[in-house]
Amino acid sequence: MRALLKPIIQPELGLVFLKPGKDLLPLFSTRVLVSRAPSEFHKLPSGALPIDGQELANDPRFTPFYQHERVLSAAGGISSLEHWVSLKSGCQIEGEHTRHMTTLRYGNSALRLCYGCDNRLRGQSIPKLQVVADANLAAYILEMVRSYFLFDESHQLTLPELCWWAVMHGVADLLPDDVCSASLRLPPATIHTGGRREAEITHMPAARQVVAEKVKKAVKTLVIDPEPPKALFKLPKRERWESKPYLKWVKSQPCAACGGTADDPHHIIGHGQGGMATKAHDLFTIPLCRKHHDELHRDMSRFEEEYGSQIELWFKFMDWSLSVGSIK
Numbered sequence: 001m002r003a004l005l006k007p008i009i010q011p012e013l014g015l016v017f018l019k020p021g022k023d024l025l026p027l028f029s030t031r032v033l034v035s036r037a038p039s040e041f042h043k044l045p046s047g048a049l050p051i052d053g054q055e056l057a058n059d060p061r062f063t064p065f066y067q068h069e070r071v072l073s074a075a076g077g078i079s080s081l082e083h084w085v086s087l088k089s090g091c092q093i094e095g096e097h098t099r100h101m102t103t104l105r106y107g108n109s110a111l112r113l114c115y116g117c118d119n120r121l122r123g124q125s126i127p128k129l130q131v132v133a134d135a136n137l138a139a140y141i142l143e144m145v146r147s148y149f150l151f152d153e154s155h156q157l158t159l160p161e162l163c164w165w166a167v168m169h170g171v172a173d174l175l176p177d178d179v180c181s182a183s184l185r186l187p188p189a190t191i192h193t194g195g196r197r198e199a200e201i202t203h204m205p206a207a208r209q210v211v212a213e214k215v216k217k218a219v220k221t222l223v224i225d226p227e228p229p230k231a232l233f234k235l236p237k238r239e240r241w242e243s244k245p246y247l248k249w250v251k252s253q254p255c256a257a258c259g260g261t262a263d264d265p266h267h268i269i270g271h272g273q274g275g276m277a278t279k280a281h282d283l284f285t286i287p288l289c290r291k292h293h294d295e296l297h298r299d300m301s302r303f304e305e306e307y308g309s310q311i312e313l314w315f316k317f318m319d320w321s322l323s324v325g326s327i328k
Contacts, residue, residue: 002154003020003047003048004037004044004047005019005024005046005047006019021047024048053139054138054139054142054143054146054156056142056157056158056159057135057138057139061176061178062138063134065166065171065174065175066137067134067137068171069108070170070171070174071166071171071174072108072137072141074169074170074171075140075144075169076144078105078108080144081110081137081140082103082105084140084143085103085110085111085136086103088112091112091114091117092111092112092136093111093113093128095116095117096116097114097117098114098115098116101115104121104122106133107130107133108137109133109136111132111133145162149161149165159183160183163179163183240279240281241281241282241283242281243283246282246283246285246327247285249321250262250265251263251264253287253320254287255287255292256287256288256316256317257288257303257313258292262287263290263293264287264289264293265286265287266286266293266296267281267282267284267285268280268311268314269296271310271311286313286317287317
């Protein structure tokens with residue numbers, strides 16, 4: 001919240017009085033920043049200042065990024081967008097309006113319309129609806145990014161902040177290629193014309209691909225802490241290690257018993273693991289097909305007698321996983 005207020009100065013007392021009004025009193029519940037009003041504010045009346053729109057919403061480079069379904073899903077989904085749009089007070093289309101309001105879903109976005117405009121435009125596909133829908137989508141995504149970082153309403157998001165949000169939510173691979181080029185300080189891509197010798201052609205990976213590789217290298221399956229704080233306690237509370245990406249990798253590998261297609265990541269039982277109401281860490285898993293998985297749980301001793309100890313099978317699988325780089 002920002003406000004433009006006219007001060008009443010009492011130089012004899014060294015005091016400055018402000019009259020914010022009832023609506024602006026919450027602004028003074030904590031310390032406030034006082035600064036001179038910029039020249040463009042001189043003609044504005046005293047009171048609360050309107051919230052500026054995010055400048056990144058108007059950056060044409062990000063248009064495909066905002067309109068991608070994965071980005072909308074990472075920001076909360078279409079239902080959350082519709083609720084956000086429903087909080088707008090007036091109809092977003094010019095024309096004669098009725099008093100009652102509704103929300104119209106338009107593609108992967110939504111608009112706030114009065115009943116009259118809704119009845120007149122519903123089911124149509126016209127440019128002015130698309131323009132407003134795209135603007136709502138971009139504004140919503142940037143609002144979710146701003147709230148994710150707990151910035152106040154007046155904060156203007158920067159390109160690094162938006163890109164970091166994309167990394168945190170697994171959509172960095174959708175960032176525009178020219179934005180990735182700028183962040184990597186790569187020269188703009190040029191299209192050569194005319195004939196060229198093969199020796200003159202130098203392969204340069206796309207900037208988006210370079211960013212994706214850097215993000216991939218930054219993500220580790222295991223994080224090693226040589227001095228974990230819990231180890232200092234005499235009886236530390238144990239926590240189970242979980243990793244859905246690792247279980248997905250286990251499930252994709254051949255069955256440890258027959259070499260066929262695996263159906264399940266089997267958590268080791270017995271050998272001090274899988275006791276009453278407990279489950280082994282996700283790291284202690286081997287790939288098994290449904291037949292051998294059921295067979296192991298039906299008679300563990302018979303399974304290990306025929307196919308080998310679970311520990312031996314797990315050791316072999318761990319050796320394979322580490323050697324191919326699944327665990328880093």
